[in-house]
Amino acid sequence: MGKFREKMLDWKKRLSDRHMYSVTVVIIAVVAAWGIYQYKRSADLRQELDNQYNRAFYEMVGYVQNIEVLLMKSMISATPQMVSETLKEAWHQANLAQTNLGQLPVTQEVLANTSKFLSQVGDFAYALDRQNIAGKEITEDQYKQLEQLHQYSVNLHEALNNLQASISEGRINWKELANKGTELFKKQSQSMTSQLFSDIDKTFQEFPTLIYDGPFSDHMTSLKPKGLTGKDLTVEEAKEKLKKFFGEDKVASIEHTGEVKADTLPAYNFKITFKDRPEDEFASADVTKKGGQVIWMLYNRDVGQETLDVDKVKEIGREFLESRGYKSMKDTYYVKEDSTATVNYAYEQDGVVVYPDLIKVKIALDNGEIVGFESKGYIMNHTERDIPEPKFTEEEIKSNFMAKRELKAVGLAIIPTNFGTEIFCYELKGNFNGKDFLVYVNAETGREEQVLIIINTPEGILTL
Amino acid sequence: MKKQKIVLFISVISIIMCMLVPSIYHTISYAQAARASDEQLIARAINGEARGEPYEGQVAVGAVILNRVASADFPNTVAGVIYQPGAFTAVSDGQINVPIDPSSSVVKAARDAINGWDPTGGALYYWNPQTATSKWIWSRQVLKVIGKHYFGK
DSSP, X not given: OHHHHHHHHHHHHHHHSHXXXXXXXXXXXXXXXXXXXHHHHHHHHHHHHHHHXXXXXXXXXXXXXXXXXHHHHHHHOOSHHHHHHHHHHHHHHHHHHHHHHTTSSXXXXXXXXXXXXXXXXXXXXXXXXXXXXXXXXXXXXXXXXHHHHHHHHHHHHHHHHHHHHHHHTTXXXXXXXXXXXXXXXXXXXXXXXXXXXXXXXXXXXXXXXXXXXXXXXXXXXXXXXXXXXXXXXXXXXXXXXXXXXHOTTTEEEEEEEEEEOOSSOOEEEEEEEETTSOTTSOEEEEEETBTTOEEEEEEOOOOOXXXXXXXXXXXXXXXXXXXXXXXXXXXXXXXXXXXXXXXXXXXXXXXXXXXXXXXXXXXXXXXXXXXXXXXXXXXXXXXXXXXXXXXXXXXXXXXXXXXXXXXXXXEEEEEEOTTSOEXXXXXXXXXXXTEEEEEEEETTTOOEEEEEEEEEXXXXXXXX | OHHHHHHHXXXXXXXXXXXXXXXXXXXXXXXXXXXXXXXXXXHHHHHHHHTTSOHHHHHHHHHHHHHHHHSTTSOSSHHHHHTSTTSXXXXXXXXXXXXXXXXXXHHHHHHHHHTTOOTTSSOSEEEOTTTOOOSGGGGSOEEEXXXXXXXXX
């Protein structure tokens, strides 16, 4: 304590020294200047950020207003072309509104319903548009839903207008809104009941083949797995299944590490270690309770020098699948990364490639070991299908769709939609300006369902 | 006298450093964020959110990001989801801009997630029960526990 006092006195003495005095003043001045500079800088940034938020918000209000007007117009319009045009525009505006909504400093939980409303408006408009193009008129039920959606967009627009007024008058600022003022959004989000949305979902089920795009994962998660049979397994039984999956001679230990409580695929989670391998180099896997199928497996180990080419590992993967009870799997696309190849295999039934029944196998290119496995597509969709005779011949399809293009291959395939339904198609592989592409033509209606561009890279074949 | 000069010198230097360092930091981080592709973005998010987690937990964080992209309740792009205000702490504190080693496990985890591996069973949220501050998050259905994280929807 005495020492400290001494030091302070010493400082005081030194401060009274003229030189030291000026030094102190300079330091204080510099620190003050720095402080002012930093303060101004952060105020500028704050302002810049507020401006961005305002822009995003004002734009969003504008888009919501457009949606309201366009939905109105689509109900008034008499010709299918006009209806189609307005609906397409509504879809576009809903996407823009959502992009802007995502930029606001308001948390997800508060905006979940507003955001959902916007994507549902967009997807509904898109679905109706596709239906319209296909030549089917809007049904009475759909018209009612359109009316309902319009009413909600009116409410939303009104609520947003009020908020906009508060913001422009300076009664609310974004900082406040980001912290605690989220009640405003909450209130008006709640006014849109989830009932409406589940109704819309139901309507979608009635014309599922009309949509390809549009995120409908809510709808998808309620689907039942078709590829699971058998009784519920105990942990021990599931372990046995897993041991066979890896090969009994390879596995050192299997530890039950947890459960997956998902509604669609309840599963056990395991940690697997291997003989002749260090303890910390382990694999993880989920095994379904029902039937004991491996949903996915990942074994993250360092892969050494590549010694195998892709054609070889495709065969290794196919043999692996065959030996694990996945018969008649055909390799389709692949990606090569980190000295591993991830190969997609699809089920083949009577020469028809069934793309929904998908299994991915990740194979190490140093020794051909299986280091990854993913079969959710297969588990969810696999079943023996009743494949009808195509209503169009190969020749008819070729002349209709590939007359001006170089045709490389043609075959039959079943492709998935985003609604858990499937379409039976001709798969035409062609070449245009040096780029390979795939066209899928409905084998029963002759409608062009999808076009994919194939991208050939040294890392693999991908589709866009 | 000599001592005082040294003190003055050190003070001035340190003040200048204080003023310069933040601005240097800002320029670097913005330049890199602009170049990052989806894979990089996801890998960086994993790096910021689940660096110390088991590999499965790293893939799971990537899968949550992609599940969000597919969900109607979230933005429709990877960048939109990751940069959604308040969504990820790694974004709020700037860790998303930290460059990562291309051979690190987070890059592999990002690739596995992009290739379709989803260890979460379709989760849209995850949280650390020890540090989660939001009460709302507990209203979510827990699907799976991996490492320190709860995954739910």
